[in-house]
Structure formats: structure tokens, C-alpha cells
Amino acid sequence: xxxxxxKWTIILSPLLALAFGLIVGAIFLIFTKKNPFQVYQxxxxxxxxxxxxxxxxxxxxxPLILAGLxxxxxxxxxxxxxxxxxxxxxxxxxxxxVGFKVSSLPPLFHITLALGAACLGGAxxxxxxxxxxxxxxxxxxxxxxxxxYIAIYITNYLVRGPFKSGxxxxxxxxxxxxxxxxxxxxxxxxxxxxxxxxxxYLMYRLLEQTVFGYELKAVGFNSQAAEYAGINQIRMIILTxxxxxxxxxxAGGVEILGLHYRFYGQFSPGYGFDSIAVALxxxxxxxxxVFAALLFAAMRTGAMYMQRVMQVSTxxxxxxxAAIIFFIxxxxxxxxxxxxxxxxxxxxxxx
Amino acid sequence: xxLSAILILRLTLRKTTPLLxxxxxxxxxxxxxxxxIALEGMMLTGAFFAVIISYFTQNPWLGxxxxxxxxxxxxxxxxxxxxxxxxxxxxxxAAINIMALGITGFLLETIFEKPGNSxxxxxxxxxxxxxxxxxxxxxxxxxxxxxxxxTSFALVLILHLFFFKTPLGLHMRxxxxxxxxADTMGINVYKMRYLGxxxxxxxxxxAGASLALGDLSFFAERMTAGRGYIALAALIFGKWTxxxxxxxxxxxGFADALQESLQGIGKINIPSEFFLIIPFILSLIVxxxxxxxxxxPASIGVPYEKEEG
Numbered sequence: 001x002x003x004x005x006x007k008w009t010i011i012l013s014p015l016l017a018l019a020f021g022l023i024v025g026a027i028f029l030i031f032t033k034k035n036p037f038q039v040y041q042x043x044x045x046x047x048x049x050x051x052x053x054x055x056x057x058x059x060x061x062x063p064l065i066l067a068g069l070x071x072x073x074x075x076x077x078x079x080x081x082x083x084x085x086x087x088x089x090x091x092x093x094x095x096x097x098v099g100f101k102v103s104s105l106p107p108l109f110h111i112t113l114a115l116g117a118a119c120l121g122g123a124x125x126x127x128x129x130x131x132x133x134x135x136x137x138x139x140x141x142x143x144x145x146x147x148x149y150i151a152i153y154i155t156n157y158l159v160r161g162p163f164k165s166g167x168x169x170x171x172x173x174x175x176x177x178x179x180x181x182x183x184x185x186x187x188x189x190x191x192x193x194x195x196x197x198x199x200x201y202l203m204y205r206l207l208e209q210t211v212f213g214y215e216l217k218a219v220g221f222n223s224q225a226a227e228y229a230g231i232n233q234i235r236m237i238i239l240t241x242x243x244x245x246x247x248x249x250x251a252g253g254v255e256i257l258g259l260h261y262r263f264y265g266q267f268s269p270g271y272g273f274d275s276i277a278v279a280l281x282x283x284x285x286x287x288x289x290v291f292a293a294l295l296f297a298a299m300r301t302g303a304m305y306m307q308r309v310m311q312v313s314t315x316x317x318x319x320x321x322a323a324i325i326f327f328i329x330x331x332x333x334x335x336x337x338x339x340x341x342x343x344x345x346x347x348x349x350x351x
Numbered sequence: 352x353x354l355s356a357i358l359i360l361r362l363t364l365r366k367t368t369p370l371l372x373x374x375x376x377x378x379x380x381x382x383x384x385x386x387x388i389a390l391e392g393m394m395l396t397g398a399f400f401a402v403i404i405s406y407f408t409q410n411p412w413l414g415x416x417x418x419x420x421x422x423x424x425x426x427x428x429x430x431x432x433x434x435x436x437x438x439x440x441x442x443x444x445a446a447i448n449i450m451a452l453g454i455t456g457f458l459l460e461t462i463f464e465k466p467g468n469s470x471x472x473x474x475x476x477x478x479x480x481x482x483x484x485x486x487x488x489x490x491x492x493x494x495x496x497x498x499x500x501x502t503s504f505a506l507v508l509i510l511h512l513f514f515f516k517t518p519l520g521l522h523m524r525x526x527x528x529x530x531x532x533a534d535t536m537g538i539n540v541y542k543m544r545y546l547g548x549x550x551x552x553x554x555x556x557x558a559g560a561s562l563a564l565g566d567l568s569f570f571a572e573r574m575t576a577g578r579g580y581i582a583l584a585a586l587i588f589g590k591w592t593x594x595x596x597x598x599x600x601x602x603x604g605f606a607d608a609l610q611e612s613l614q615g616i617g618k619i620n621i622p623s624e625f626f627l628i629i630p631f632i633l634s635l636i637v638x639x640x641x642x643x644x645x646x647x648p649a650s651i652g653v654p655y656e657k658e659e660g
Binding site for chain 2: 080136141142146147149156160280313315319320321323325328329330
């Protein structure tokens with residue numbers, strides 16, 4: 001959909017946003033008498049400096065890639081799904097449920113079943129927002145915000161009540177037949193990262209080389225024209241939301257089967273929210289999403305090492321992320337101005 | 352039993368106040384056409400700076416002022432991005448919420464050299480209302496709250512009159528409904544939008560201050576805990592009017608107070624999540640048009656571009 005001559009701006013503008021973000025972070029650091037170069041260098045070292053650090057970065061990148069791909073698909077289709085956190089929680093919970101409830105299955109089937117259930121959970125949760133938009137005209141931004149909180153409270157209740165094991169609010173451990181195999185010995189890195197990268201490639205193929213991908217982008221580009229061209233909007237909205245949610249749900253499922261082995265309330269440090277930034281920074285392009293997810297994962301991993309060495313709060317990473325999104329947002333609109341007519345989108349309801 | 356009913360109603364007023372202030376803030380922004388999902392971040396920032404200034408000056412009133420100013424500072428980011436740069440208001444709002452988490456967490460840890468909570472700081476004292484406090488039952492419910500409670504309820508009436516009875520209020524509403532028509536009438540659309548967004552930030556900052564220096568007397572990381580989003584739900588459920596917002600925040604405040612009281616008793620076996628979930632489900636139901644149709648200001652989310660020449 002992008003014009004050929006503008007290709008460089010697709011790469012340049014996220015880089016500029018990153019640079020501006022680093023400058024904003026540096027201002028905060030200088031203001032609190034910390035050396036920003038030292039901080040950034042330690043973040044780099046703590047994320048890529050050893051085999052262990054790299055494996056931890058890849059662990060954090062896995063859910064960000066998956067959920068980020070989901071959001072990117074939604075954004076491409078003109079749907080601002082910001083409910084990845086809720087979809088991720090739903091997927092994770094259902095994966096854990098299948099992981100410890102269903103027994104005597106060979107690993108391959110058990111894992112497939114659990115991950116499939118995670119996709120389905122996330123997809124249904126998102127499709128609810130899709131249905132509310134398509135049929136009742138509720139804007140997806142608002143409905144997904146609300147559905148995030150509903151998912152947080154529902155899963156909280158489930159692990160506090162019916163599915164509690166022991167005294168703490170967490171589910172029982174999943175059976176070993178549901179655990180994802182480790183990719184590297186002596187690390188916590190599972191094959192989830194391979195799955196995430198494979199899906200990134202498949203999403204690229206889906207968007208660029210299938211009729212569905214074409215229709216999805218057509219709706220996102222100009223929904224009225226797409227309607228005239230005979231694309232069923234209601235079907236596209238619900239399908240796109242469902243696919244978007246399936247990927248977020250899968251992110252949750254992979255977290256449980258590959259890392260935590262059980263569901264508990266605070267297992268996600270806001271991956272669903274971070275993935276919004278990932279999709280935006282990656283310009284909704286699968287390859288871009290992979291790079292953005294690696295960048296954010298590296299920041300989070302490296303910040304923990306940096307904190308141990310320098311006693312600077314890891315929250316500096318949030319400031320960096322927010323500044324990056326902010327600069328992307330400003331540019332985002334710029335593209336809308338110059339590339340095509342300003343898209344009038346109306347929050348809450350279709351007119 | 353009657354004692355606990357009074358306590359629940361007292362608690363309802365206290366729980367309603369931050370929601371009401373934030374939702375009224377949201378009202379200002381959305382009535383001029385700027386979607387505000389950043390209420391959460393503005394509240395958190397307001398709470399933080401209220402506590403910090405109260406800590407350093409030992410004067411909670413200066414803290415409240417700082418909370419309002421810092422909320423306005425955050426809203427200025429939303430204003431510049433969405434009015435000047437015509438950025439996507441949802442993306443900007445999300446950025447502001449993350450920024451607020453980052454700034455408050457980072458500065459808290461830097462200033463007090465430990466994460467989590469700030470020390471206890473001077474808070475706003477509660478006031479007992481003369482005469483009213485002597486009325487049986489009602490006096491017990493209404494009197495002896497902190498000033499934020501009375502301010503927020505007075506604001507409902509003031510804003511109702513402002514929006515529906517004054518020229519400036521009409522101008523602001525018209526900018527949110529049909530900016531081009533408003534522009535043709537000689538109303539400065541950009542100025543009105545900056546004004547609305549700024550007041551929005553001031554009120555959301557005040558909401559944060561009321562939480563930090565009224566209900567509590569310290570700052571805790573992420574202490575707003577989704578109240579900004581509940582305020583957004585209340586704004587929708589209240590159908591974008593001050594009186595409607597009063598009703599919806601009172602209802603949500605009551606649900607929260609009931610939940611807390613029931614947990615305190617520990618007898619009744621309803622999970623607290625059941626109450627916490629209410630605002631979010633109700634706002635979806637209202638938006639979906641199952642219970643009366645909510646009609647948002649027409650130009651929400653759409654940047655305004657003046658036609659030149």
C-alpha cells in the first residue's frame with residue numbers, strides 16, 4: 001500500500017522517533033544527575049552482552065512479537081485494537097487450563113491443543129469487540145479498554161477462586177506433556193521464539209500474497225471504497241479482530257507453556273500494552289514488528305542489569321517507550337496528511 | 352445495620368470524588384472534541400506531584416496546586432499533539448499513560464531512593480460542616496469529609512450551568528459538535544480545544560491529588576489503579592453531561608464502597624471482582640445501545656483543519 005518513493009520514510013521515521021526518545025530519556029537522566037551514556041551502555045550490555053542476556057532478551061521478545069503482530073494486523077485493517085492485554089490474559093488462562101486439566105496426551109498433541117485453545121480464547125475475546133463495532137457501532141478503542149479490565153478481573157477471580165492451587169492465587173502447574181521444549185540448554189529460552197518468528201513470516205505472506213490480506217488492507221485504507229468493491233465489512237471487522245486477538249492469545253499461551261508453566265495474576269508485566277508501542281514502532285510491518293519487539297525486549301532486559309549496577313530505576317525504559325510512541329504519533333498524522341487524505345475516524349461510534 | 356449503611360454511604364462519597372473529578376475533566380476534553388484516554392496518566396501525575404510538593408514544602412495545599420499544574424502539563428502534551436500536529440488522539444493518550452507511569456516511578460525511586468511508596472506527607476484535613484453535622488443520619492453521611500468531596504459536587508452544578516447556560520459553554524460544545532460551523536461563527540476552534548484540554552488536565556490532576564492527599568497521605572506506584580479508565584466509563588455511562596456523570600460516578604463509587612465494606616465484614620460470599628467489573632460492563636452495554644443510546648460529541652477524535660483562503 002505504501003508508495004515506492006516513500007520507502008525510506010518508513011525506516012527513517014521510527015529511527016528518528018527512537019533518537020528523540022533517547023534524547024528525552026537523557027534529559028531525565030541528566031536532570032537526576034545520572035550519565036545517560038553510561039545508562040544506555042549498561043542497558044545494551046545487559047541485553048546483548050552475553051549468551052544469558054541474549055536468551056533473556058529473546059524470552060521477552062517472544063510475547064511482544066506475537067501480540068505486536070496481532071495489533072499490527074488490526075491496525076492495517078483499520079482497527080485500533082488496544083485490548084491485547086486482555087486477549088493475552090484470556091489466551092494464557094485457557095492454555096494453562098488445558099495444560100493441567102487435559103491428561104494422557106502425547107506432547108505434540110497436548111501443546112498443539114493448548115496453544116490452539118489460547119488462540120481461540122484470544123480470538124473470541126477480541127471478536128466480541130469486533131462484533132460490538134460491526135453490529136452495534138461501538139468503537140473498538142473504548143470496548144477493548146473495557147474488555148481489558150473485564151479480562152483482568154475475570155482471570156483474577158478464576159485463580160483466586162475456582163482454580164486456586166495451594167494458598168497462593170495461581171493455577172496448578174501444567175503437565176510436562178504441555179511444556180514447550182527448551183531451545184538452548186542452560187537457559188529459559190523455549191522454542192516459542194521460533195514459533196513467533198515463523199508466524200511473523202507467515203503474516204508477511206498473508207498480508208502481501210493472499211486475497212484476505214489484500215481485502216484487509218483495502219478496508220484499512222479506505223473502508224467505503226472497499227465496501228463498494230464488494231468486500232463485506234462486517235465479516236472483515238470480526239475476522240480481523242479475531243485474527244488480531246488470536247495472536248495476542250497465542251502470546252499468552254506461549255508465555256505459560258514455555259516460561260511460567262502455570263497461570264498467575266501478574267505474570268504479564270504489561271506485554272499487551274507494550275505491544276501497542278511495538279506495532280506502532282514497527283509501522284505495522286511484520287519485519288518491523290520483529291525489530292521493534294527485540295528493541296523493547298532488550299530495553300527491558302538491559303534495564304534490570306543497569307539497575308543492579310547503577311541503581312537507576314528501570315522505569316526510565318517506560319519514559320523512553322512513551323516518548324517514542326509520542327513522536328511516532330506526531331509523525332503518524334504527518335503521513336496521513338501527505339500520503340492520503342486525512343482519515344476521519346470518530347471515537348466511540350460509527351456515525 | 353443502620354450504622355454500616357451510613358458507613359457505606361460515607362465511603363461512597365469518598366470513593367466517588369476522584370472518579371467524579373476525573374470524569375468531569377474528561378467531559379471538558381471530549382466536549383471540545385478531543386478524546387481523552389489519558390485521564391489515568393494525568394491522575395497519576397497529579398497524585399505524584401501533589402505528594403512530592405507536600406513533602407518538600409510540608410504544605411498540602413501547595414501540593415494540591417502542584418497536582419493540578421502537573422495534570423495540566425500532561426494534558427498540554429495531548430493538546431499539542433492532537434491540535435497542532437493532528438496526531439491520533441488514542442495513540443497520544445496511550446503514550447501519556449505510559450509516560451506517567453515512567454515519570455512517577457522513575458522520580459519516586461530517584462527522590463526517595465526506594466521504589467513502591469513515598470513516605471507519609473501532610474494531607475488535607477477533613478472539615479466538619481456547621482449545622483449540617485447536627486442533622487441526624489444525613490449529617491453523619493455528609494459532614495466531615497475532606498474539601499475535595501464538596502468541591503467535586505459543587506463543580507457538577509457549576510459545570511452544568513457553565514455548559515448549558517453560558518455563551519462560553521455553548522461555544523465549547525459547538526466546537527466539539529461541529530467545528531467548522533463554530534469556526535464560521537467566529538469561534539476560535541483551536542483556542543477552545545486548548546482550553547478544554549487544559550481544564551481537563553487540571554481536573555484530572557486534582558482527582559489524583561484528592562486520592563493522594565485526601566483519601567491517603569502518600570504516593571504509591573500505580574496508585575490510580577484504573578480509576579482514570581473507570582472515569583472514562585463513567586463519562587460514557589453519564590452520556591457526556593455533568594449531571595449524568597454525577598449519577599454514574601455515584602453508582603460506581605457505591606459499587607466500590609459496597610465491595611470494600613463487604614470484604615471488611617468477610618461474611619457475604621460475593622467475589623470482589625464482581626463489583627469491580629461493573630463499571631466496565633455497564634459502559635459497554637450503554638455504548639452498544641442496549642440501554643438507551645449514548646450520543647458522544649460528534650467531532651471526537653477528528654482533528655480540525657482550518658480551510659485557508
